[in-house]
Amino acid sequence: MSALPRAPSAKNAPERDAMPDDQLMLAYAQGDAAAFDVLYARHEGGLFRFVKRLLGARLAAQADEVFQDTWVRIISARESFSPQGAAWRTWAFTIAHNLAMDRLRVSGREVALESHADDDSPVPTLEHGVRGAAGDAASHPSAEELAFWRAAGRRLLACLDELPAEQRAAFLLHHEDGLTVEALATSLEIGFETVRSRLRYGLQKLRGCMERYLSVLEKRA
DSSP, X not given: OOOOOOOOOOOOXXXXXXXXXXXXXXXXXXXXXXXXXXXXXXXXXXHHHHHHHHHTGGGGGGHHHHHHHHHHHHHHTTTTOOTTSSOHHHHHHXXXXXXXXXXXXXXXXXXXXXXXXXXXXXXXXXXXXXXXXXXXXXXXXXXXXXXXXXHHHHHHHHHHHHSOHHHHHHHIIIIISOOOHHHHHHHHTOOHHHHHHHHHHHHHHHHXXXXXXXXXXXXXX
């Protein structure tokens, strides 16, 4: 990631490091450049990973540009940010999501999705079995265990890249960034059932794609 051009900052004070994101953004809007530095350092890695995974392998080379554009938008919108709206992290990731989706649309990679689920069953969770098996693992995993988890991680990234962009975005925002279905619907300005549908279909595809590894975990459970 290349350096992001922004206002010069002072050394971060301990009290600044402990401030919530919303307060840091408000402080930055009032001219405290060091508050922005704390925000950037706190969320740089997670935001970049989200953008890169959302764009997928084919557009990975554009991740840095979208990442930079996200922060430029955040800087430009600093005076309009309101803590009464979405939390800062949700707000920032929604900006990144919209920019990445625009890039995907321009590239012609976006695939039409079903907008509603066929039933009203609960949204399944993919990482349920993974976390359960990991919790049972020894404190010092064997070389074989490490190789398994590394291979599973690589496979999951490949499976994510195969998902339609909107399903991949819903999965990443919900399971990795922790947004609730309600928060996703509000932030992306789409229906609650549409979000549930994207999550359900995305998880079904991921489960099928990860079947080899999930079957191993089920046997260990």
